[in-house]
Amino acid sequence: MDADVIVVGAGVAGLTAADRLVAQGRSVLVLEARDRVGGRTLTADVPGFPPYVVDQGGQWVGPGQDLLYKELSRFGLATQPQSTGGSALVVFRGKARRYTGRIPKLDPLTLLDVGQTQFRFDRLARTVDLAQPWRTPRAADLDSQTFETWLRRTCFTERGRDFFRTACEAVFATVPANLSLLHALFYCASGTSLETLISTVGGAQQDRVVEGLGTLAVRLTAHLGDRVRLGTPVRAISQDETGVRVQTPTGELSARRVIVAVPPTLAGRIAYTPALPARRDQLTQRAPHGGIIKCHAVYDSPFWRADGLSAEAASDRGPVKVAFDASPAGAGGPGILLAFLDGPESLRLGEVSAEQRRAEVLQSLTRFVGPRALEPVAFLERDWNAEEWTRGCYGAHLPPGAWTQVGAALREPVGRVHWAGTETAERWCGYVDGAIASGERAAAEAHTALS
Numbered sequence: 001m002d003a004d005v006i007v008v009g010a011g012v013a014g015l016t017a018a019d020r021l022v023a024q025g026r027s028v029l030v031l032e033a034r035d036r037v038g039g040r041t042l043t044a045d046v047p048g049f050p051p052y053v054v055d056q057g058g059q060w061v062g063p064g065q066d067l068l069y070k071e072l073s074r075f076g077l078a079t080q081p082q083s084t085g086g087s088a089l090v091v092f093r094g095k096a097r098r099y100t101g102r103i104p105k106l107d108p109l110t111l112l113d114v115g116q117t118q119f120r121f122d123r124l125a126r127t128v129d130l131a132q133p134w135r136t137p138r139a140a141d142l143d144s145q146t147f148e149t150w151l152r153r154t155c156f157t158e159r160g161r162d163f164f165r166t167a168c169e170a171v172f173a174t175v176p177a178n179l180s181l182l183h184a185l186f187y188c189a190s191g192t193s194l195e196t197l198i199s200t201v202g203g204a205q206q207d208r209v210v211e212g213l214g215t216l217a218v219r220l221t222a223h224l225g226d227r228v229r230l231g232t233p234v235r236a237i238s239q240d241e242t243g244v245r246v247q248t249p250t251g252e253l254s255a256r257r258v259i260v261a262v263p264p265t266l267a268g269r270i271a272y273t274p275a276l277p278a279r280r281d282q283l284t285q286r287a288p289h290g291g292i293i294k295c296h297a298v299y300d301s302p303f304w305r306a307d308g309l310s311a312e313a314a315s316d317r318g319p320v321k322v323a324f325d326a327s328p329a330g331a332g333g334p335g336i337l338l339a340f341l342d343g344p345e346s347l348r349l350g351e352v353s354a355e356q357r358r359a360e361v362l363q364s365l366t367r368f369v370g371p372r373a374l375e376p377v378a379f380l381e382r383d384w385n386a387e388e389w390t391r392g393c394y395g396a397h398l399p400p401g402a403w404t405q406v407g408a409a410l411r412e413p414v415g416r417v418h419w420a421g422t423e424t425a426e427r428w429c430g431y432v433d434g435a436i437a438s439g440e441r442a443a444a445e446a447h448t449a450l451s
């Protein structure tokens with residue numbers, strides 16, 4: 001045997017699983033397809049402004065994500081609040097309105113409609129069984145409709161519906177027509193509430209990591225040393241009563257257990273012998289990813305602050321529907337605007353030239369901070385849809401019927417094969433905190449099975 005446990009994937013989930021197993025005295029190998037660790041987290045230098053960095057993948061940490069705060073503090077990684085000074089902006093139907101606080105400035109009728117819809121959504125979300133969403137009261141009913149069809153019935157104004165469509169794209173990186181209502185409710189309850197997921201202060205966008213959230217995976221890897229092998233995609237896994245064998249382009253490795261710490265859709269691209277149970281395989285066929293291109297426009301200074309703007313902005317029209325200030329804290333650093341291309345826009349703009357994409361993003365940003373947006377000194381982008389070992393973001397969403405018909409296979413081990421990854425988390429599913437929780441759970445499962 002090459003190890004007690006082989007972990008597939010060196011994202012935060014896989015690295016956490018390996019770290020916890022090593023702490024229990026188990027021998028571990030982590031096999032990672034890419035030539036880097038971190039998966040959906042990745043920190044990059046800001047060109048021309050050392051030592052500043054931006055996160056091209058996962059970035060924020062917020063209240064309730066205790067596992068992540070604990071892990072950051074373990075490795076001495078400091079957080080800083082997301083900059084929120086000044087007014088935020090909402091651009092609806094082409095009209096820009098400034099506001100401060102949590103409630104965007106929409107007309108009173110739309111606000112009332114948004115409020116009553118959110119109240120109904122939160123009331124339903126509180127009924128979700130996070131451990132077993134398919135056991136939620138009225139699960140079959142909630143899982144037989146999309147978030148979009150529910151919105152059309154519940155939210156009376158088109159502007160109100162557009163507010164939720166924008167929020168949905170920001171949170172799920174896909175349109176509400178693609179989501180089971182049960183999944184939308186589960187995901188928001190898993191991260192406390194929809195309001196928590198779209199909020200900055202007190203919400204999921206509250207804090208950033210000074211050295212970059214991508215640094216967490218790098219620190220975990222340093223801890224694991226040569227147990228982590230890069231450039232080693234796992235193509236096949238076979239198991240029998242003696243153990244598991246894992247096929248990679250550079251040869252076969254054996255272990256007593258394996259933890260597959262990759263999103264379900266990528267787990268479904270590995271060949272298994274014997275074949276997986278039908279329910280598990282169908283789950284991997286029904287857990288598609290949303291779409292994201294994350295862009296950073298870098299300027300000599302955060303010029304929007306002099307205009308009283310925080311650069312936190314949302315719009316019902318794209319291509320950039322959501323933007324934030326990603327400048328470093330303190331004076332003297334560059335000004336950095338973070339622009340998300342979500343869902344269908346990310347697919348469309350993934351197919352045009354880099355020049356056209358840059359031009360469309362910058363033009364879109366002028367609606368939020370004025371014409372100076374057109375002249376950045378640097379521009380960074382990462383198309384997560386095009387990444388072979390991610391294929392879209394932020395993570396999986398389940399369409400109607402999936403939770404109730406195949407959801408039970410999400411975490412259930414198949415013989416010697418265990419499943420990790422943020423998609424398998426009960427709390428903070430889709431987030432780095434959920435990835436840590438999933439790694440800890442799978443490590444405990446494998447350790448117990450080995451004992």
Ligand SMILES: Cc1cc2nc3c(=O)[nH]c(=O)nc-3n(C[C@H](O)[C@H](O)[C@H](O)COP(=O)(O)OP(=O)(O)OC[C@H]3O[C@@H](n4cnc5c(N)ncnc54)[C@H](O)[C@@H]3O)c2cc1C
Nearest residue numbers: 009011012013033039040058059060234389421422430432
């Ligand atoms: C643009 C963006 C913004 C985000 N923002 C936030 C945020 O602000 N806060 C937050 O908490 N979360 C955020 N997220 C989500 C967060 O990054 C993820 O939830 C988390 O990183 C998932 O970790 P994971 O280990 O479960 O999966 P992954 O990070 O996807 O790790 C899986 C690993 O497995 C590897 N792999 C895949 N297939 C194979 C194979 N066959 N063989 C070997 N290796 C394989 C992959 O290369 C990858 O390294 C964001 C994500 C993106 C993309």
